[in-house]
Amino acid sequence: MTHHSDLLIIGAGILGLSHAYAAAKRGLKVTVFERSATPLGASVRNFGQALVTGQPPGPMLDLARESRDIWGHWAQVAGLQLKRNGSYLFARTEAEEHLLEAFCAARAKEHGYNVELLQGSAMKDLYGGQFRHHRAALHGKDDQQLYSREAIPALINYLRNELKVEFHFSTLVRDVEPGQLHSTAGSFRGEQIIVCSGHDYQTLLAESIAALNPSICRLQMLRARPAVNLNLQHALLTGLSCVHYGAFADLPEAAPVQAQILREAPHLHKHGIHLLISPTPHGELIIGDSHDYGSDASPFNAEQVDDWMIELAEQTLGCKIQVLERWQGVYGSRGPGPFSFLRAAPGVSAALMHTGVGMSVGPAMAERNITALWGAA
The missing domain is CATH 3.50.50.60 (FAD/NAD(P)-binding domain)
Known part of the structure; x- marks a missing residue:
């Protein structure tokens, strides 16, 4: 030895x-x-999103905040590109907007989330009006994004x-x-x-x-080019993520959001689809994802799941996208x-x-x- x-x-x-x-x-x-x-x-294989805003109060929020500082240090010493502009979580419906308002009014203040809710004219001015078809946007100012590859x-x-x-x-x-x-x-x-x-x-x-007793989660992922040069500098999410992330999911106002999803788009719930979009340094977008849990990761992707994610992405972005690449994300889950x-x-x-x-x-x-x-x- x-x-x-x-x-x-x-x-x-x-x-x-x-x-x-x-x-x-x-x-x-x-x-x-x-x-x-x-x-x-x-x-x-992931989005490269280092999210603080989505973490529930307590240990996970503390770890995300501490990790944010470490990523900032690594960006300086290792020369990796790190977007520190935050993320935008779009409210597409009245229920999603009410949930974001409730989060900002109480939990965000109580636990010091660094957020701002954009509505009205502020929403219309975002990216030159590209996202004016949404009702509101929660700007998570501490969120970071990098290109994992x-x-x-x-x-x-x-x-x-x-x-x-x-x-x-x-x-x-x-x-x-x-x-x-x-x-x-x-x-x-x-x-x-x-x-x-x-x-x-x-x-x-x-x-x-x-x-x-852990399991494995399999995700369907895409890399795409938008038809419009968005020059996107923020990670994007929608109200679908509010029923997935612990910062929002246990709030009373999350129940109507979940009910609306089950009523109007049960396939999104069934396949665990909630939209995440991350810009790469090369003008492209990482888009996903779905969630399929089991003891092994099936190698077979469902084209219908990709179609649903593409539809969600185009609705959110307000433009068509061209898919360049498809792959599976796989991670350990449910311990x-x-x-x-x-x-x-x-x-x-x-x-x-x-x-x-x-x-x-x-x-x-x-x-x-x-x-x-x-x-x-």
Whole structure:
């Protein structure tokens, strides 16, 4: 055993990289293993939305706010592009507008959400009137957005070049045990081992993870070009997201929104469709998504689901779109809470997300986990 590190991390997605950063900035020697030549999981298949506004009051909101600061630092030191203009959540119906008004009047003030509700003339002036067909827009000013396909590689380069994190790509870790792991690149020793393997619940620590009874969520995603040059600088959502995100979903005013969806568009509820749109640095849009839960991710996409999402996107944007690319997003979901830090054996842990907000809360979650293992930075 000639290879020794303070921390061995399995997985180079956002959770693995966040743990690597939190440890390396403390001066610890960190080694990261990734089975593919470049990360291909949830961290590069997503919208790149680091949302604060949608998080429910409590731990998730705190983690999102702390993660926002970490992303801001990474943008400076790693050179990744980060839009810090916030997001717009559009109210399309009277019920959705009432829900946003109720959120701003009470919860937003009580818990310090940095938001502004645009109505009337302010709504008509937004993007030169492009979105005037909506009733209102909630501007989540703390929300951030990045292009994951470029941001994740940029973060890897920073960790490797500036913080001297060692990476082993195209390397499968076969087994972990206290103090060491065995991989296709050899055996490695480490004081601590953290498994950040996303929705892979069967390769490592399978028995410990199974006790959490997690499942997998599969999403249908699109990359598209709008027919109009929107020069979009904000992430976009609609009132459909209000029944999905914890900041809004438990408010009394959310019930009429949910009832209207079930009455007028039950297919959206059935397939878990709520529109998210993220601009890329190249004038394109990432559009989705649907939610399909199970123990495995079916490889078969439904064209009808894509058609519904395209229709929603064109209604929201007020213009046609041309689809350039289609893919599946896949992430771990439905565990005992929104996330877990599982101590499987002495010096062996697993960091798991059970919801699709790893980009929003992962950086701060990792900081807390590393603090629990090694103390404050």
